[in-house]
Amino acid sequence: MAPFVYSTLIISLGLGTAMTFASTHWYLAWMGIEINTLAIIPLMTQNHNPRAIEATTKYFFAQATASATLLFAAVSNAFLTGGWDILQINHPLTSTLTTLALAMKIGLAPLHSWMPEVMQGLSLLTGLILSTWQKLAPFCLIYQIQPDNPNVFITLGLLSVIVGGWGGFNQVQLRKILAYSSIAHLGWMILILPFSPPLTLLTLFTYLMMTFSLFSSFMLVRTTHINSLSISWAKIPTLTASVPLILLSLGGLPPLTGFLPKWLILQELTKQDLAPIATLAALSSLFSLYFYLRLSYTMTLTMPPNNPAGTLPWRLNPQHNTLPLALTTTTTIFLLPATPTILALFTF
Amino acid sequence: MTPAHFAFSSAFMLGLAGLAFHRTHFLSALLCLEGLMLSLFIALSLWALQFDTMNSAALPMILLAFSACEAGAGLALLVATTRTHSNNRLQNLSLLQC
Incomplete structure (x- = not known):
């Protein structure tokens, strides 16, 4: 792709999200989301293979439907209540419709089925953009709708965790x-959004850090399949030692950063007398922990047969810029002792 | 619910149902998307007419511009899918399932 076109697309990607962040009017927010979707489509198809095209098609249909539904909910809200303000979405019908449309945008459980297939067809870098930057704009909107009835959010959240x-x-x-x-x-x-919005932001922040570091590690060892993880020690031994920690942090094990949001969320849910839901969510995250553990097992504890020449690449310097990876990996692993500071930062 | 609201809501719901349940050809899905956008266009025009505000008079036009961009992207994807998957049936988009 020509550098000029590429930079235009990247700038539009930023512009869309910035527009949604800055808007108070539903129409402007919708425009931002639409610009975002249209800007990432060429980035997804830049490797012109059948899988990428198919993934882009699925992404396009899911996002176009979701954004049309979002605008429909906004117009209906304008007809029913007379206002276009994002914070003013009071009617129960339109607020539920908006929540569902945004859930489809970010890929929450009953509306998630596009997400794994789209991710499977993309390159790791585009997948990283899709699972971090593209979530921000819809999330900013979903953060601003606060309905009286938390049941929709609880249902979506629990189903997604399961x-x-x-x-x-x-x-x-x-x-x-x-x-x-x-x-x-x-x-x-x-799940935690109706009860404690700052915790949602905190979870989003840690999720962004963890996902960024995991995606960049996989980009560095250039692997998309669980088999090829087991030869990553021959490429970059240090990373092989730290990736299991990142994975366990994603799973939410105690001395790592991933434990911090889960701990606070479970505490908050228990405070709200929702102990059964908290238990169900905690138990369902054991499934996730299982496959993270399987990845870390394959990466560190198996050693396939390898000839001496195959172990050479770790002596060479990696060609990527590894500074962002180093920063986010450190954040992913060591942030738990800073919990009070982070909480103070997010609960303002 | 006013008659205008009912009219564009039912148009939108019909388009959405078409998109969700009629899944044979790529082109019919694109047409359903276009139908959704046109019902939204009607809704925004009615809003602007009903309240006579200058601010919202431009909204339907902007919506048309965006839906044209979206339809362009959709048609480009239609061409790309036809080239890679050899026809435009949505059934054929099954490479990524496993």
């Missing part, structure tokens, strides 16, 4: 596993 764990169970494709892990994390965020 489906995200269950779906990734039998997968061997890394990108599908990443998509399911993204669904499960979004489920946690939505």
Whole structure:
């Protein structure tokens, strides 16, 4: 792709999200989301192979339907209540419709089925953009709708946590596993949204860090299948040691950053007298932990037969820029002791 | 619910049902999407007419521009899919399932 076209697309991607962030009017927010969708489509198809085209098609249909439904909900709200303000979406029908449309945009459970297939067809870099940057604009909107009735959010969240764990169970494709892990994390965020919005932001922040570091590690060792993880030690031994920690952090094990949001969310749910839901969510995240553990097992504890020449590449310097990876990996692993500071930062 | 609201809501719902349940050809899905957009166009025009505000008079035109862009992207994807999957049936898009 020509550099000029590429930079235009990247700038439009940023512009769309920035527009949605800055808007108070539903129409402007919708325009931002639409620009975002239209800008990523050429980025997805830049490797012109059947899988990429198919993934783009599926993404296009899901996103176009979701954004049309979003605008429909906004117009209906304008007809019913007379206002276009994002914060003013009070009518129960339109607020539910908006929630569902945004859930389809970010890929929450009953509307998630496009997400793993789209992820499977893309390159790791585009997949990274899809699962981090593309979530921000819809999330900004979903954060601003606060309905009186939290049941929709609880249902979406619990279903996402369960489906995200269950779906990734039998997968061997890394990108599908990443998509399911993204669904499960979004489920946690939505689950806590009606009760404590700052915790949602905190979960989103840690999710972005963890996903970024995991995707960049996989980009560095250039693997998309669970088999080829086991030879990554021959390429970059240090990374092989730290990726299991990133994976366990995604799974939410105690001394790592991933435990922080899960802990606070479970605490908050228990405070709201929702202990059964908290238990169900905690138990469902064990499924996710299972496939993270399987990835870490394949990566560190198996050693396939390898000849001495095959172990050479670790002596060479990697060609990528590894500074962002180093920063986010550190954040992913060591942030738990800073919990009070982070909480103070997000609860303002 | 006013008659205008009912009219564009039912148009939108019919388009959505078509998109969800009539899944044979790519082109028919694109047409359903276009139908959704046109019902939204009617809705925005009615809103602008009903309240006579200058601000919202431009909204239907912007919507048309966006839906034209979206339809262009959809048709480009139609061509790309036809080239890679050899016909335009949505049934054929099954490479990524496993």
